[in-house]
Amino acid sequence: MPYVIGIDLGTSAVKALLVDQNGVVAGEASRSYPLFHEHSGWSEQRPDDWVEATVEALKELASQGGVSAADIEGVSFSGQMHGLVLLNKEGEPVRNAILWNDTRTTAQCREIEATLGGKLLSVTRNPALEGFTLPKILWVREHEPEAFAQAAIFVLPKDYVRYRLTGELHMDYSDAAGTLLLDVAGKRWSDEVLAAFNLDAGFCPPLVESHGLVGTLLPQIAERTGLSPATKVFAGGADNACGAIGAGILSEGLTLCSIGTSGVILSYENDKTKDFAGKVHFFNHGKEDAFYAMGVTLAAGYSLSWFKKTFAPGESFDELLAGVGDVKPGSNGLLFTPYLVGERTPHADSTIRGSFIGIDGSHERKHFARAVMEGITFSLHESVDMFRQAGKSVDQIVSIGGGAQNPVWLQMQADIFGAEVVALENEQGPGLGAAMLAAYGCGWFASLDDCAASFVKHARSYKPNAEAAAVYGKLFRVYQQVYGATRGLNAELAAFRG
Template identity: 65%
Template sequence: MKYVIGVDLGTSAVKALLVNREGRVCGEASRDYPLIQERSGYNEQDPELWVKATVEALRGLVSDTGIDGNDVEGMSFSGQMHGLVLLDGEGNALRNAILWNDTRTSEQCREIEAKLGKRLLGIAKNRALEGFTLPKLLWVKRHEPELFAKAAAFVLPKDYLRYRLTGHLAAEYSDAAGTLLLDVANRRWSEEIAGAFGIPLSMCPPLVGSEAKVGTLLPAIAGQTGLPEFMGVFAGGADNACGAIGAGILSEGETLCSIGTSGVVLSYRDSGDNDYAGKLHFFNHGKKDSFYAMGVTLAAGYSLSWFKETFAPEASFDDLLKGLEQTTAGANGLLFTPYLVGERTPHADAATRASFVGMDASHGLPHFTRAVVEGITFSLKESLELLRDAGHDIRSLVSIGGGAKNETWLQMQADIFGVDIHRLESEQGPALGAAMLAACGCGWFESLERCATMFIKRSKTFRPNARQAERYADLFRIYGQVYENTRQLNEELSAFRTS
């Protein structure tokens, strides 16, 4: 039996997935690592811990499954986007990695907007947001100039991990698209953007496709993991790109709804010539010569976790979600907006905050639970409507993450989104997408589409209920008014927040 491994480098843990040629998951292993939060808004990690955790996970995967390591033919990677790892001329990390959820760079974002104006969207296809990589580079350049002067290159998190395992430095398009330094449509580093801010193009690593073989394991890594030196290591992709691959989002009309801590609506595109005016993210896909547009709800599943821990800490999520079956659409006139940590799409407003609207004495825990779940889903529908307005023909969605674990919530998604919702038989997320890239890189399949027919199965479809869909359309219209009617109030209330 031959295998490939997909490695997903997440924000809190790394996951390694062992998959055979039939697409069956034969084993998995994970190891976690801590965040470093020196002050409010700062989120960093020690990149050496990524390497240590990955080596341990791979060693555990081989040991626990009892396979012969020589039967593993390839490995590829998925990873958290936007993080900055600075390397010196010897390839050593100069400082902790600054992560995607670090918000210290607001001043640098305004600098980028002021200097580039509309050219930024024309080239990088995305607005300047704190999470992206270029603002982080500019922050280090300004606040740590001596360290920046030593920097010979920057890499993204999973690319650093791959470099440490193989000794070969490279970036691939889907992750590079999240730096604000890539000419997304033309798939090359932008000399114009880099030059505007004094970033030498020599700092940008060589670009390759997601299925490209970038090397083999270093002898020391092979010895520590039990994997062979000759095993092919492939470039991989950004976590959202790999998540899309692992859900089969590989052609026009295919769209993904992912409800985890944050929420994502992601839709495939063949062309890089789309203009979303900065309302949506637009990135290169892990599939060759392809792209995707994406809207983000910052506090999707997080809103439900916060609600449970605050108001029903003793309840399990399953028990809490029974409230969906005990209530009707609209939660008896109660609405929730999931803006606990600000919002990304469609408002891009860091100052806005969440609201319950319409509370009265008739509302109990089940109504509040339903309002939270409906609010999360309404927020994702706002991204869906932006995609539709931009010409995406959305015929159905694949739902993954926490929102796909409860059938009542899946039916709610069908009713609110107004399309069929597909659930996957076995959901493995970005790690499976990385494994699929390795499988194609090894020559097992002629294309990701062919690989998907073997690796991905849909288990159940939820179709919209016409009466419920009509009711939710009326509620969504009301929901859409809450942001504008609370925006000024939230700005004024910010003066009273202590953290």
């Protein structure tokens, strides 16, 4: 049977999935690598650590019994977005990679806003945030001119790994969309943005579709991994785009809810003119000529982890959440906002902090636990609400991550989102999306949609309960007032934080 491999290059580790033609995961391997925080707000990694970890993971997959290297037809990638890798003329990194969660570039973001004005949103379709790539480029040019002088081209993390495996430099549209250098709707590097910051067009790598064939494995890589040098390598996509593919978010009306440490609401979009005024991200999809809108809650699953660590450190999550299903929607008048580390959507605010509102003597721990779950879901619903206000249909939401592990939370999502919520039988996230891009690229399916029909299996679905949905509709409008009511208080309290 033929196989493909999906490689998910994450922030802490790389994970590789071996997937057969029926979408069954036949094997997986992962390797971790270090993260460096030399100064407060800095977050860096060594690009060659990614390469070594990926090679080792591929070697483990190729050595698994019952699978011949000749049967592994293709490899593709999912990768952490926005990270800056600067390469010299010899294709070698000139410094460590600056990652998506690095926050040193606030001054450069203000410079981008002042320089581009309205073109920032009309061309790149996204606001200037510290996580994006262009601010990092400007920071290196300003603070490390010697390193920048050596840089001939930039790539993103997975692109560097793929380059080291194939010897070919490319970047796909879904990852390029997170650089602030791409004309997202026009699918080309923006001459206007490049000229505004005196960057040469040759500084940007050639663009390619996510399912595009970019080469085969270099002989030395094939020898080290045990794979065939004829193994086809496909471009791959940004982790969120691949996560959407792996969840089957490939047509209008479908939305993804992912609750990990942070939370993501991602909705498929085929109208490149749709304008969200920068309130949510708007990126190219891994599916050709498609897009997605995305909102982010910074402390989604983290809020629940914090609550458990603080108030139930010796208990499991099942023990912590026992009884929340017996609490009626609204947690007996208790409301939580998950702003523990600031917020992203719709409030790009690093100073705001979380709140419990409405505490009285009748509240027990189960009320607080349910309020945390509701608050996280309300925060995500702010993105759903904005999508609908912009004319998008949100009919079915595929829920993955921690929020999909608890039936009470899945029903809560359906009630708050006002949409059918579906869990997956075998959730594999961005790695499966990468494998699907390889499967499509290898010609196993006529389209990504056909691949999803075979690979993505829905489990139980949850439909809104009319009574609960009505309660949550009223409570959501109260939730939306908390940010404005507490913003000034939190700005004053910031002076007292250690």
